[in-house]
Amino acid sequence: MDTYTLWRNLPFPRSGSSKELILTHSDLAEIDEYVTTVIRYVERGIFKPAPVDVLSLLEGLMRRIDRLGDSVSGGDQVVARSQHAYAALLDLVYRQFLHAGSPMASDRIDEQP
Template identity: 50%
Template sequence: MLSFIDIYTLWRRVRFPAATRNRELVSTYSDLAEVDEHVTTVIKFVEKGEFNLAPVDVLANLDEIIGRIEAVSAGVTGDERTTADHQHAYAALMHLLYSEFLKQNPSVA
């Protein structure tokens, strides 16, 4: 079982997925980038102990993006499949990270 810090460390070290020309994957790429910005609230928590929620429902957004990536994955091959798989893995990692971050909320403890 990975700890919160293990998940955080993986997320910080994993490269953001590469861009692609596939229209659907361009859309999910853009949406992943936006959610990634919101997930950076976790950095302040780890580095400074500041627990601030993102201004959007990160987990719902990631669930929606993951569903779209899965739908696209069914119809692509080659490099596009690799890109879709990387996007999916990155989104799943962010989902896991943010889920664990929410459990760190000092006001709930």
């Protein structure tokens, strides 16, 4: 299954019980909304990246979640891993979107017989 299909079929992770995980959940939801620009590209061929640096936001969020993973316990550790995995998937989906929509990618497509 490709990353786009996996992302579209994967349930959004839970928020957990700690204040920090609730905040990372909220930030993950906001970034997920930015990544939905990929849907327009896949379904209608419209390449319009988000108005923010999605990859930087995801990088910072994954670092925050990594730090939390060491300080939370029990079910919240599972939630932290789930949030991190989802953020990593968003990162991969968005990177592929940027690569596919880049001028160089379309030039390569045009050059093929």
